[in-house]
Amino acid sequence: MKQELLFEKYPLFVMEIHHDETDFTSVDAICEHLRTRIEAHRCAQFIAIFDHYAHTCALPEGHVATDILAAKNVIFCFGIALPCPEALAVRPRSIGVAETPQGFLISFMETPMPIANTAMEDWAESLRRTESTLNGTS
Numbered sequence: 810m811k812q813e814l815l816f817e818k819y820p821l822f823v824m825e826i827h828h829d830e831t832d833f834t835s836v837d838a839i840c841e842h843l844r845t846r847i848e849a850h851r852c853a854q855f856i857a858i859f860d861h862y863a864h865t866c867a868l869p870e871g872h873v874a875t876d877i878l879a880a881k882n883v884i885f886c887f888g889i890a891l892p893c894p895e896a897l898a899v900r901p902r903s904i905g906v907a908e909t910p911q912g913f914l915i916s917f918m919e920t921p922m923p924i925a926n927t928a929m930e931d932w933a934e935s936l937r938r939t940e941s942t943l944n945g946t947s
Contacts, residue, residue: 810930812919820919822926824933827912831936836879839906839913839936843883846932853928856884856901879908887925904929 810824833839840858847855862880865871873880886901902925905916915933920926 810933821916822919822930822933824915824937825912826915826937830912830938832938833913833936836881836906836908836913839915840881840883842936843904843906843932846935847883847885850928852887852889852924854886854888856886858883859903861905876909877907878910881906887920887922887928889922889924902929904932 810822812820812822828834833842844855844858847853859882860880861882862873862877865873865880882903882905884901884903891897902920903917905914907914907916913936915936917929917933920929
């Protein structure tokens with residue numbers, strides 16, 4: 810997992826997983842796995858899965874990069890605190906799941922809550938096979 814700044818203002822966590830590094834074979838399977846992890850978390854609430862690819866492709870002016878084969882957002886919220894009404898502008902959260910010819914790109918925006926960042930990193934890392942599975946020693 811690496812951290813980067815998108816468009817010079819959005820702090821993101823991004824993880825690329827090649828097809829041979831995971832047992833998941835589709836964006837849908839990954840989204841369902843993430844949904845299960847979200848629903849199991851004591852502070853997170855699953856909201857929806859949004860098919861960003863289908864939505865954008867359906868727009869007359871829609872444009873999707875040619876290396877994006879599928880793209881969905883898993884939308885959820887951590888309900889730990891609502892410190893002010895303005896916090897609603899950055900809620901709920903989402904994890905982006907995109908398929909490319911090489912594999913999958915998992916991304917989410919950094920939060921000011923360490924518990925949320927840790928959970929989302931853990932959920933993303935759970936998509937990758939363990940080292941023992943990759944080496945055939947599981």
